[in-house]
Every structure is written in structure tokens, then in C-alpha cells.
Amino acid sequence: MIQMMANKIKKPIIRLRNVTKIYKVGVERIYALNGVNLELWENEYAAIMGPSGSGKSTMMNVIGCLDRPTSGYYELDEQDTTEMGDAALARVRNERIGFVFQSFELLGRLNALKNVEMPLIYSRDGWWARRKRAKAVLERVGLADRMKHKPNQLSGGEKQRVAIARALVCNPSILLADEPTGNLDSKTSEAIMALFDQLHREGQSIIIVTHEESVAVHVRRIIRMKDGQIHSDLPREQDPAFKTTPHQLPVNAGYRNELNSNNSVGSIGAGQNDAQEEQA
Ligand code: ADP
Ligand code: MG
Numbered sequence: 001m002i003q004m005m006a007n008k009i010k011k012p013i014i015r016l017r018n019v020t021k022i023y024k025v026g027v028e029r030i031y032a033l034n035g036v037n038l039e040l041w042e043n044e045y046a047a048i049m050g051p052s053g054s055g056k057s058t059m060m061n062v063i064g065c066l067d068r069p070t071s072g073y074y075e076l077d078e079q080d081t082t083e084m085g086d087a088a089l090a091r092v093r094n095e096r097i098g099f100v101f102q103s104f105e106l107l108g109r110l111n112a113l114k115n116v117e118m119p120l121i122y123s124r125d126g127w128w129a130r131r132k133r134a135k136a137v138l139e140r141v142g143l144a145d146r147m148k149h150k151p152n153q154l155s156g157g158e159k160q161r162v163a164i165a166r167a168l169v170c171n172p173s174i175l176l177a178d179e180p181t182g183n184l185d186s187k188t189s190e191a192i193m194a195l196f197d198q199l200h201r202e203g204q205s206i207i208i209v210t211h212e213e214s215v216a217v218h219v220r221r222i223i224r225m226k227d228g229q230i231h232s233d234l235p236r237e238q239d240p241a242f243k244t245t246p247h248q249l250p251v252n253a254g255y256r257n258e259l260n261s262n263n264s265v266g267s268i269g270a271g272q273n274d275a276q277e278e279q280a
Contacts, residue, residue, distance in 0.1 A: 019071070019072035021070050033229075036055075045221065054228065055229075056178075065081060065089050065090075095170055102179040102183055104183075112151075113134055113147040117130055134165070156184050193218045
């Protein structure tokens, strides 16, 4: 039993300590991030939510090493990134981070396969091995029959699948998606979320910025931001917007027990510990 529990202990992939990001616009200083502390874990499945301007994209850009904090400490895979030079940071970004954006950001001149191969440019593998990897990941996202299509020959959902394949091709520690369903209709959004669910089940860590509850309902953990700070950080079933109180459930003790046991083995993270202490 103890051994089983030990196996469940996960490592943090990402650790932010008192991170700030300050933009200067004229004489004004904008605290886009204002003292953020956060841990993200192996096989994490989290949503970052919050009003427009609350710092969600800034936090994703810092986590994704697209941007550096103004102050504070950021550790990725147990390595301090704040000490790294620009070349080292670019390398880490290429190898450890997969990005997915609302607007897909594919190269229009290249077909799906070549778009997915792009991040492998720094790989030591030969072209044949790279092609094989790109094909395998396109198959994984359900696009085996679209490899030769260019972006303008693909639907929105297919474009986002290509972008997800490109984000996965280097086998990243974490997949960061900023409003990945923002340009998709609701049916296509559901299909993309089903793909994220599948990737999560296969062990991938995924963080999604979203303002859509239909997206957030898929994840295990909800991080809410406000004014550049983390306002709440809870397992989804304890987040106020998603909380299902016992009286809303069918009157059935078995179902309640199942809910309780789900809570106790739910995603781990600082937020859940806080919440459990509150309940105790
Ligand atoms: P969100 O993604 O939650 O909408 P952002 O992270 O994009 O929020 O922005 C947080 C705050 O920082 C906002 O007030 C925004 O106007 C400001 N901001 C973001 N990027 C810049 C920038 N490059 N220069 C100046 N201010 C910025
Ligand atoms: Mg944003």
C-alpha cells in the first residue's frame, strides 16, 4: 500500500516563485504578473481562467519561455531558467515546450507534414527519422489522410490538429494551449477537447487558457487569475463554478461515495491541499 502511494507521488515540471512581469508604457508600470507562485505537475491537466487582461497570456508566455519574468524564480524540469542565456532558453523552449494558439500559426506554404517537421530542425536525427516521427504524431492526432494538405486545404479543426501535432513532435514536458478552441465551432471544439483528453490519458501534461466552461469541464484543475495574481487554484469539482453540492446530486449514497473517493485521488497540487484543509 505504501509502495502504491509512493508510486503516485509526482514531480513538479514547473515551479514559479514570486514571479512578476512589469510592462512600462510611457510613465505607467503595468503589473501583468504580480507575485505568482505556482507548481505544475507531471500529467497535469489544468485550465487557466480569468477576465481579459488578468495576465493569463503573460503567464503562458513566461511558462513557455517566450518571455522572461521581470523578477522572481522560474524552474522548468528542475532547472533554473532565470540563469539561462537566450540561446539556452530557446533550446529549452524547443525541446520541452509545446505551444498551441487560437489562430493555429501554421506556415501557409508548407503542407501538414512539413509544418509538423519544422520543430525537429534542431534534432540530431536524419531526415528519414524526422519524417517518420512527424508522420507518427500526425497519425496520433487523427490526420493520417491529410499529411499532404496545405493549411488552406484543411478545416479549422484539422488545422488545430496539425498545430497540436507540431506541438507534440519534440515530445515536450508540457503542452501549453492559449484559447485553442477560440476560433472553432462548438462541435469541433468538443472534438479537439476529446483529443486533449486522450493525450492527457496517455500521460501528457496540458495547460489550457480558456474562458469557456465547456472547455474547462474537461480538466482536473482550475487556476483563476485576477489582476496579475492567482485568485484561486482548485480541483475542478471544488471550483465554485463547477461545484456540484450533494443536494444537487441524485439521492443515492453510492454516487456520493464515488464522488468523495474521486476527490481524494484527484489531481494533486497546492490548491487541492489547501481545499482539503479547508474541508477538514
Ligand atoms: P489576458 O491574457 O489575461 O487577457 P495578458 O496577459 O495579455 O492578459 O495581459 C495582462 C496585462 O498586461 C494587460 O493589462 C495587458 O494590457 C498588459 N500587457 C500585456 N502585454 C503587454 C505589452 N507587451 N506591453 C504592455 N502591456 C502589456
Ligand atoms: Mg490572453
